[in-house]
Amino acid sequence: MHVNFDTIASNIKKKSYPVIGAGSGRIVFDLDNGYVVKAAKNRKGLEQNKAEHRISTMDHSDIFAKIAAVSDDYHYLVMQKAERILDSNIVCKYYNVRSLRELFTSEKFRNLTKEYDLLYGDLFRRSSWGLVNDKPVIIDYGFTREVKRLYSIF
Numbered sequence: 001m002h003v004n005f006d007t008i009a010s011n012i013k014k015k016s017y018p019v020i021g022a023g024s025g026r027i028v029f030d031l032d033n034g035y036v037v038k039a040a041k042n043r044k045g046l047e048q049n050k051a052e053h054r055i056s057t058m059d060h061s062d063i064f065a066k067i068a069a070v071s072d073d074y075h076y077l078v079m080q081k082a083e084r085i086l087d088s089n090i091v092c093k094y095y096n097v098r099s100l101r102e103l104f105t106s107e108k109f110r111n112l113t114k115e116y117d118l119l120y121g122d123l124f125r126r127s128s129w130g131l132v133n134d135k136p137v138i139i140d141y142g143f144t145r146e147v148k149r150l151y152s153i154f
């Protein structure tokens with residue numbers, strides 16, 4: 001997929017894209033083509049974009065929303081757009097567990113998080129998940145040990 005980050009930057013400036021979410025590090029805009037762009041608001045957001053890009057290139061599990069492109073400076077990250085999940089039971093049913101917490105104690109998930117240096121952080125939260133082609137995927141996976149070390153005040 002070809003992504004022109006100059007066009008994206010200028011459209012954000014013109015407020016052409018609807019905002020579909022925001023977190024501590026990024027604002028997320030709907031590109032209206034099945035993708036979103038996560039724009040870093042600060043250095044933490046840059047590190048989260050970098051981490052999500054790193055994990056996405058390593059991953060073959062299909063548990064993480066795919067990333068189509070990232071800008072050279074990590075300011076912008078283009079990710080598959082996910083539908084909001086209104087009930088965490090959707091995820092639990094899919095993985096055959098009773099809770100998201102239980103999911104992350106399974107061997108498969110423990111191995112994944114260990115391999116990617118990913119902290120559980122918000123992964124238990126329903127808001128970290130979304131549906132892509134009706135399949136539950138993680139959409140907020142930039143919280144690594146490195147990000148915590150650099151940017152957590154706790």
Ligand SMILES: Nc1ncnc2c1ncn2[C@@H]1O[C@H](COP(=O)(O)OP(=O)(O)O)[C@@H](O)[C@H]1O
Pocket residue numbers: 020021022023024025026027028036038045048065079080081082083127130139140141142
């Ligand atoms: N791939 C996506 N598809 C749809 N909405 C998303 C996607 N990624 C993030 N969002 C929305 O944007 C919000 C902020 O994104 P998030 O990745 O959590 O940023 P941060 O890491 O700064 O917290 C999310 O809570 C969610 O509502």
Ligand SMILES: [Mg+2]
Pocket residue numbers: 023024122140
């Ligand atoms: Mg978040």
